[in-house]
Amino acid sequence: MRFQPILVDVLLAVVLTGLMTATVVAYGGADPSAFALIVLMIAPIAVRQRAPVITMCVMLGALTVYAMLNDDLFINTGLGVLVAMFTVATLRPRWVAALMFAATTLVMASVYLTLSPVMTWPETMQAIVIVLVAWGLGESTRRWGERVEHLAERATQAAADERIRIARELHDVVAHHMSVVSLQAGVAQYVLDSDLATARQAIATVGDTSREALTEMRRLLDVLRIDGHGELGPQPGLADLDGLVARMRRAGVPVDVEVRGERRPLAPGPDLCAYRVAQESLTNILKHAGPATARVTLDYTAGHLLTLEIVNTGNPPPPPGPGHTPRGIHNMRERAELYGGTVTAGPVDGGFGVVLRLPTGRDR
Known part of the structure; x- marks a missing residue:
């Protein structure tokens, strides 16, 4: 069973919100307003693919307010921000991701160094580097997606070009050989009662030309076979010009x-x-x-x-x-x-x- 991306994001938001709430309880609990802020720091992941920038702004705002109201910051308060940073880098232009990273750096520096008495600047730098890694992973994912899309477009164009080429080949085969067949059949019908030798020669030309047409069409159809058992033959070239000229001479x-x-x-x-x-x-x-x-x-x-x-x-x-x-x-x-x-x-x-x-x- 395949899940829609929005359902996966909702499930992820529920699980992470539950884990963060359990962490707060393990640290001694918090008042109802703190729990509301905790929800805002992680629950917006549910809509991250629809509004990644808004999602990240809500999380950063909730993190700032929570830090202002609670001195005892706990681990994982920035987990939602990491997911949001990755999403912005994946789905939005590079300059938008850069602005969001700058905003995240400013918020973390303010929260961890100014509002929190338990965080040191090395720990703050480590948190910023982790956000930078999330940005890099999102950027790599975006490039990979663009490359896959480009390759898919090239494959689609190649398939269209191949269809055009095969259609052109079929046109050439049918137009040439059927023109000869039609003309020679008309000649045979016209002289059948008055010149039996010419009629026989025209009928023989029809037979030879139709067999050559079938051979060339089989070559094209073998190219289209996908089971790998087609007997591929060489396409005609200037080495076959003498045969083409001979057919034209027989056609008159x-x-x-x-x-x-x-x-x-x-x-x-x-x-x-x-x-x-x-x-x-x-x-x-x-x-x-x-x-x-x-x-x-x-x-x-x-x-x-x-x-x-x-x-x-x-x-x-x-x-x-x-x-x-x-x-x-x-x-x-x-x-x-x-x-x-x-x-x-x-x-x-x-x-x-x-x-x-x-x-x-x-x-x-």
């Missing part, structure tokens, strides 16, 4: 590939980013450009910079509305920015071009 889009400079491997993140930009760009050609040819250029000659250019000769995509960026281009730019790259897109040479510039992290 002639694609030429040119590589400038010496190919070199990229880190997994940038490698996936480059592949997805190429995939999204070629898919857009298939969906929007009509009869078109495409050229993919990989340029490694800049040393630490990879330039990927996809240009088509077909119809440009419909112009976006004012202030609106097409979703596909927006996703490509977000991917590139994650790795310090940029994506530019626009009409070129009577067609449309997408250019990705991506740091490779290596100097030649």
Whole structure:
């Protein structure tokens, strides 16, 4: 069973008040007004988390009045003040805790050195140091709580970022492969009676593309498995570009590939980013450009910079509305920015071009 914090504080106040009352009785008793002050020195702990500063002020005031009326101070008269000091340091800003510590020091010095004939200055200093320790413990607790809260926020943000990344991956997989499947299924239906060979080739392309889509989706779903038994496979990269180009050619889009400079491997993140930009760009050609040819250029000659250019000769995509960026281009730019790259897109040479510039992290 879990108790609410206020119930725990009430129970603590009752127990400590009873102990202090028993201590007074053991020391010879006190008049009713003294017992009332004793209650005020410890009972406010019950509301310490709701009003820590007021709680501490009430306790300090009760301690001062009690000392003025009773010369024979007993041990534990400042126990409630220690708890209150810890609470203020935990729940309130540092400057508030400093003011309350200064007020406590002043009260203790006045009570123990001026009003009490039985306390010496070393004992008074010891009491002040104990209050200082309570302040330090409260400050440490507050910092620990802030750190835990910060880590929780980071974990929440990381989870949100991961959901966005997976959603983007699913979008790319579905948009590309389903576009090819839809187009080839339409071709097969159109030529089924007039060109059986072309229809068979289109149906075979549908089968190959759907299997590749299922494979990529299984990879993403394996990432989401929590039982640790998923068979994780590598994400696609530029090494799979030839397969992507082959699918586009089977879908009816002639694609030429040119590589400038010496190919070199990229880190997994940038490698996936480059592949997805190429995939999204070629898919857009298939969906929007009509009869078109495409050229993919990989340029490694800049040393630490990879330039990927996809240009088509077909119809440009419909112009976006004012202030609106097409979703596909927006996703490509977000991917590139994650790795310090940029994506530019626009009409070129009577067609449309997408250019990705991506740091490779290596100097030649």
